[in-house]
Amino acid sequence: xxxxxxxxxxxxxxxxxxxxxxxxxxxxxxxxxxxxxxxxxxxxxxxxxxxxxxxxxxxxxxxxxxxxxxxxxxxxxxxxxxxxxxxxxxxxxxxxxxxxxxxxxxxxxxxxxxxxxxxxxxxxxxxxxxxxxxxxxxxxxxxxxxxxxxxxxxxxxxxxxxxxxxxxxxxxxxxxxxxxxxxxxxxxxxxxxxxxxxxxxxxxxxxxxxxxxxxxxxxxxxxxxxxxxxxxxxxxxxxxxxxxxxxxxxxxxxxxxxxxxxxxxxxxxxxxxxxxxxxxxxxxxxxxxxxxxxxxxxxxxxxxxxxxxxxxxxxxxxxxxxxxxxxxxxxxxxxxxxxxxxxxxxxxxxxxxxxxxxxxxxxxxxxxxxxxxxxxxxxxxxxxx
Numbered sequence: 001x002x003x004x005x006x007x008x009x010x011x012x013x014x015x016x017x018x019x020x021x022x023x024x025x026x027x028x029x030x031x032x033x034x035x036x037x038x039x040x041x042x043x044x045x046x047x048x049x050x051x052x053x054x055x056x057x058x059x060x061x062x063x064x065x066x067x068x069x070x071x072x073x074x075x076x077x078x079x080x081x082x083x084x085x086x087x088x089x090x091x092x093x094x095x096x097x098x099x100x101x102x103x104x105x106x107x108x109x110x111x112x113x114x115x116x117x118x119x120x121x122x123x124x125x126x127x128x129x130x131x132x133x134x135x136x137x138x139x140x141x142x143x144x145x146x147x148x149x150x151x152x153x154x155x156x157x158x159x160x161x162x163x164x165x166x167x168x169x170x171x172x173x174x175x176x177x178x179x180x181x182x183x184x185x186x187x188x189x190x191x192x193x194x195x196x197x198x199x200x201x202x203x204x205x206x207x208x209x210x211x212x213x214x215x216x217x218x219x220x221x222x223x224x225x226x227x228x229x230x231x232x233x234x235x236x237x238x239x240x241x242x243x244x245x246x247x248x249x250x251x252x253x254x255x256x257x258x259x260x261x262x263x264x265x266x267x268x269x270x271x272x273x274x275x276x277x278x279x280x281x282x283x284x285x286x287x288x289x290x291x292x293x294x295x296x297x298x299x300x301x302x303x304x305x306x307x308x309x310x311x312x313x314x315x316x317x318x319x320x321x322x323x324x325x326x327x328x329x330x331x332x333x334x335x336x337x338x339x340x341x342x343x344x345x346x347x348x349x350x351x352x353x354x355x356x357x358x359x360x361x362x363x364x365x366x367x368x369x370x371x372x373x374x375x376x377x378x379x380x381x382x383x384x385x
Contacts, residue, residue, distance in 0.1 A: 055107065111299065113298065185244045203376075
């Protein structure tokens with residue numbers, strides 16, 4: 001019955017002018033207003049957002065600062081407060097705040113979907129929103145259970161100035177050789193969930209990792225008795241070859257990418273950090289021709305927090321971040337239209353410096369499978385650190 005009532009309300013609202021929309025919503029409870037807000041255009045959302053005056057966005061990317069400036073220029077009267085937080089910290093903060101009855105954030109822009117789906121979505125701490133304007137340009141699988149904004153990476157990166165002929169690594173197992181001891185970096189996976197997802201994905205491909213081992217060493221792999229497959233063996237061998245864990249991507253990128261470095265390390269990092277090469281004096285490049293894969297491709301999602309204090313502005317900023325109808329996506333998407341990031345809207349053209357998506361040699365994570373195996377890999381890593 002409730003669904004029938006909501007459907008009738010939506011049908012009636014479709015015939016109302018904007019002023020009637022706003023009047024009806026102002027008289028509704030927040031829960032009753034949500035389906036109306038979800039169906040609104042940006043033009044209809046704007047006066048409501050201006051009345052709210054603000055929108056708070058937690059973002060996995062520092063590029064939220066550029067979004068903030070562009071959004072406020074396009075929508076005066078709505079103050080975007082962008083907070084740069086890793087996915088891991090966003091999840092922990094939202095859970096802690098909501099358990100304490102605090103509802104202060106409007107939009108989460110985050111990855112680490114294996115945990116997001118279980119700890120946030122399944123618990124009703126966030127809600128899906130796909131802007132109607134762009135829904136027809138995005139594959140249905142990327143609209144549910146949460147709206148994917150772009151596809152990002154954690155892949156093997158090297159210094160193309162030091163190695164002008166291409167990556168020094170062509171097989172992941174080379175990273176376990178003595179010559180690469182203490183010369184492989186990674187942001188601590190206990191601090192960045194995407195790196196734990198990467199190691200979990202490697203473990204979920206035991207047959208491919210076994211074949212790569214035999215290709216590298218010429219004999220079948222012998223897996224330790226307490227491990228489940230060649231992928232887990234690789235994780236152990238990588239750590240035992242003195243994998244260097246660093247605090248953040250800035251340290252990683254400077255260590256790997258410095259154009260003056262004569263013998264730089266390699267690292268599992270973010271392909272899109274290559275965008276800063278010129279400004280930072282780096283020479284970061286993706287190692288794409290690696291057996292069996294160079295890392296993972298994963299979704300970055302946009303979602304509305306439960307009981308968002310600025311629900312209209314939340315939807316307006318999500319709509320804005322999907323970009324305009326230009327090939328670059330315009331000011332809302334251009335901060336993310338860089339080498340190594342891939343738009344999900346079919347109308348947006350990826351940066352020409354990117355390896356084409358269908359040629360990127362990365363595994364695409366399955367959030368459900370990753371979630372199921374992740375705890376075991378986290379426990380394994382604890383024993384190796």
